[in-house]
Amino acid sequence: MPIQQICTIAAVTKLNPYAYHFVLEAGKMGSLIRAGQFLHIKCGDSRLLRRPISICQWQEDEPEDLVSIVFEVRGEGTQWLAEREEGEKLDVLGPLGDGFSIRPEGRYLLVGGGIGVPPLVSCATPGSTAVLGFRSADRAMPLLVDRLKEKGCGAYITSDDGTIGAHGFVDAQMRAVLEQDQAYDAVLACGPKPMLRSVVKAAEAFGLPCQVSMEERMACGVGACLGCAVRMADGSMKHVCKDGPVFPAEEVDWDA
Amino acid sequence: MPDQVKSPVDQSVTLAGVRMKNPVVVASGTFGFGREYGEFYNLEELGGICCKGLTPARREGNPPPRIAETPMGILNSVGLQNPGVDAFIAQELPELKKHDLAIIANISGNTPEEYGEMCEKLSQAGVDMIEVNISCPNVKAGGLAYGTRPELAAEVTQIAKRHATVPVMVKLSPNVTDITEIARAVEGAGADALSLINTLRGMRIDINTRRPVLHMNTGGLSGPAVLPVAVRMVWEVANAVSIPILGMGGVAKGEDAAQLMMAGACAVAVGTACFADPYAPLKVRDELAEIACRLGHERVSDLTGTVQPWGN
Numbered sequence: 001m002p003i004q005q006i007c008t009i010a011a012v013t014k015l016n017p018y019a020y021h022f023v024l025e026a027g028k029m030g031s032l033i034r035a036g037q038f039l040h041i042k043c044g045d046s047r048l049l050r051r052p053i054s055i056c057q058w059q060e061d062e063p064e065d066l067v068s069i070v071f072e073v074r075g076e077g078t079q080w081l082a083e084r085e086e087g088e089k090l091d092v093l094g095p096l097g098d099g100f101s102i103r104p105e106g107r108y109l110l111v112g113g114g115i116g117v118p119p120l121v122s123c124a125t126p127g128s129t130a131v132l133g134f135r136s137a138d139r140a141m142p143l144l145v146d147r148l149k150e151k152g153c154g155a156y157i158t159s160d161d162g163t164i165g166a167h168g169f170v171d172a173q174m175r176a177v178l179e180q181d182q183a184y185d186a187v188l189a190c191g192p193k194p195m196l197r198s199v200v201k202a203a204e205a206f207g208l209p210c211q212v213s214m215e216e217r218m219a220c221g222v223g224a225c226l227g228c229a230v231r232m233a234d235g236s237m238k239h240v241c242k243d244g245p246v247f248p249a250e251e252v253d254w255d256a
Numbered sequence: 257m258p259d260q261v262k263s264p265v266d267q268s269v270t271l272a273g274v275r276m277k278n279p280v281v282v283a284s285g286t287f288g289f290g291r292e293y294g295e296f297y298n299l300e301e302l303g304g305i306c307c308k309g310l311t312p313a314r315r316e317g318n319p320p321p322r323i324a325e326t327p328m329g330i331l332n333s334v335g336l337q338n339p340g341v342d343a344f345i346a347q348e349l350p351e352l353k354k355h356d357l358a359i360i361a362n363i364s365g366n367t368p369e370e371y372g373e374m375c376e377k378l379s380q381a382g383v384d385m386i387e388v389n390i391s392c393p394n395v396k397a398g399g400l401a402y403g404t405r406p407e408l409a410a411e412v413t414q415i416a417k418r419h420a421t422v423p424v425m426v427k428l429s430p431n432v433t434d435i436t437e438i439a440r441a442v443e444g445a446g447a448d449a450l451s452l453i454n455t456l457r458g459m460r461i462d463i464n465t466r467r468p469v470l471h472m473n474t475g476g477l478s479g480p481a482v483l484p485v486a487v488r489m490v491w492e493v494a495n496a497v498s499i500p501i502l503g504m505g506g507v508a509k510g511e512d513a514a515q516l517m518m519a520g521a522c523a524v525a526v527g528t529a530c531f532a533d534p535y536a537p538l539k540v541r542d543e544l545a546e547i548a549c550r551l552g553h554e555r556v557s558d559l560t561g562t563v564q565p566w567g568n
Contacts, residue, residue, distance in 0.1 A: 002295065002296070004296070004533075004534060004535070042532060046328070047325060048325060048328065048329065048330055048479050048480070048528065048531065048532050049323075049325050049330060049531060049532065050531070050532060077325075093534070216320050216321065217320065217321040217322070217323040217324065217469075218323065219323045219330060219332070219531045220286070220292070220530065220531045221531075222292040222293070222295075222534070223288065223291075223292045224286065224287050224288040224292040224293060224530070225285065225286055225288075225323075225332070225334070225531060226285075226288075226308075226317065226322075226334050226337045227322045227323035227332060227334060228320070228322070228323070229317060229318075229319070229320045229322055229334075229337070230320065231316075231319065231320075235316065236316055237316045237317055237337055242292070256319070
C-alpha cells in the first residue's frame with residue numbers, strides 16, 4: 001500500500017556531474033519496498049506533476065527507515081530536486097509500482113544503462129554479475145559499482161565512447177559474459193528502450209528469462225490516469241506506474 | 257490525511273435530484289474507478305465520483321507518450337482507454353457500490369445509438385447518474401464532434417435521455433466559440449445537468465527533436481492553467497440555462513471551488529490536482545466549507561450563483 005509522507009534528506013552525494021544520490025528518512029516505508037519500485041516525488045510548487053525516481057537501496061532503521069534514490073538532471077523538475085540540500089524535506093509518494101521478481105539465493109545477470117543502473121543495486125546477490133553501460137566516463141557511477149561489488153556481485157563496465165571500461169554497448173559485453181557462463185536464473189535489465197531491446201534479444205539467444213524495467217512519461221503514479229502506457233505483445237496497453245515498471249520481457253511489444 | 261471538518265456548515269448538495277453529502281466529486285479520467293485512490297482514503301469522503309470514460313467495447317487508447325507537463329497544467333492524450341461498459345458493470349461497479357457516494361458513469365460513443373445502449377445498461381446496473389461525454393479531444397470519431405455542433409449535441413442528449421432512467425448530465429467542451437449555444441441545445445433536448453469544462457486542446461513541442469511531446473501531437477490541457485476559463489464558462493452557461501452545473505477545470509483548492517460555485521456551479525469536480533496530491537479533493541472539500549462559513553453561509557450550496565458581476 002502506497003503512502004504519502006514528508007521525508008527529510010539525510011545525505012546528498014553527487015555521483016557524477018549529472019547524477020545525485022539522496023538518502024531519505026522515510027518513516028516506516030522500508031518494510032514495504034521491493035527491488036525495482038520507485039518513489040513519486042513532488043519537485044516544487046510550480047510543477048504539477050511529481051517525478052518518478054528509482055529506489056536504489058533501503059534499510060529498516062531507527063528512528064526512521066533509510067531509502068536511497070538516484071536521479072539525473074533531465075529537466076526543470078530534476079534540476080529543482082538537484083538543488084535540495086541535506087536537512088530539507090521532500091513530499092514523497094511510495095513505494096509505487098511492481099518491482100523485480102527475485103529470490104535472495106538467486107543468481108542474476110544485471111544489465112543497466114545510465115540512470116538504469118541504480119535500481120539494479122538492490123537486486124545484486126552473491127555470485128550475480130552486473131554489466132553496466134555509461135555514455136562516457138564522466139557519467140559513470142563508481143559509488144554504485146562499489147556497492148554492487150560489496151554485495152559479492154561481479155561488475156563489467158562499458159561506455160559508448162570508450163572513455164571507461166570496454167568500448168561498446170552492454171549487449172555485446174553481456175553476450176561475452178554469457179558465452180563463458182550461462183548459469184543465471186534470469187537477466188534483469190533497466191535502461192533506455194533501444195538498449196533493453198538489444199538486451200532482450202541477447203537473453204533470448206541464450207535462453208534466459210528476462211525482466212525489464214521501463215520508463216514512460218507519467219502523471220499520477222498510482223494507475224488512475226492511464227498516462228504512462230506501454231504496448232504489450234498482445235496489443236493491450238499496460239502502465240509503467242502500476243503494472244510495471246518491471247515487466248517480463250516477453251510480454252512487451254518491442255516493435256512499438 | 258485531513259480529518260473531516262466538523263464544520264457547522266451544511267455541506268450537502270443536490271445535483272439533478274442526486275443528493276451528495278458534499279459538493280466535491282472527482283473528475284472523469286483522473287481517478288479511474290476509485291480503486292487506486294481508495295487505498296489512500298475511504299471513497300465515502302467524496303461527494304461522488306465521475307468514473308473513467310466508458311465506451312461500448314474495450315479500448316486500448318492512444319500510443320505513448322500520453323502526458324506532457326506545461327506551465328501550471330498538463331496535456332494528456334490518453335484516448336479513452338477503458339475496459340468497456342460491460343466489464344465496468346461486472347467488475348468495477350459492484351466494488352464502488354459498496355461505498356456511499358454518488359456514482360456517475362461517464363460515456364463516449366461513436367454513434368448516438370451507442371450512447372443510448374450504454375445509458376440503458378448503466379441505468380439498469382444502478383449508477384446514480386450518467387455523464388455524457390461529447391467533448392473528448394483525444395479520439396477521432398464521436399467525442400468532440402458531438403460537442404461542437406449544437407444539433408448533434410442535442411441528438412445525442414435526446415437519445416441518452418430516452419434510454420436512461422437516471423439523471424443525464426452532458427459534459428461540454430470549451431473548444432467552441434460560444435459554449436452557451438451548445439448548453440442551450442443540450443438543455444432543450446432534455447439534459448438534467450451540465451458538466452464543464454472538459455480539457456482545452458493544446459500542444460507542446462520538444463525544441464531539440466522538433467517533435468510534439470505527445471505522440472498524438474495534440475492533447476487536452478487541464479490543471480490550474482484552465483481555471484479562469486472554467487470560471488468564465490460556468491458563469492456564461494449559468495446565465496444561459498436553468499439546469500444545474502457541475503463545475504470543473506483546474507480546481508486545486510477551496511478558493512477555486514468557491515469561484516466555480518459563485519459563478520453558478522452546484523457542485524465541483526477535482527481532477528488533475530489529484531496527481532500531485534491524492535488528498536486534494538478532501539482538502540478542497542474542507543477549505544470550501546471553511547470559506548462558506550467565513551462568508552456567513554449556513555450551507556455550502558448557498559454559494560452557488562452568488563457572484564455579483566460589475567454592471568457594464
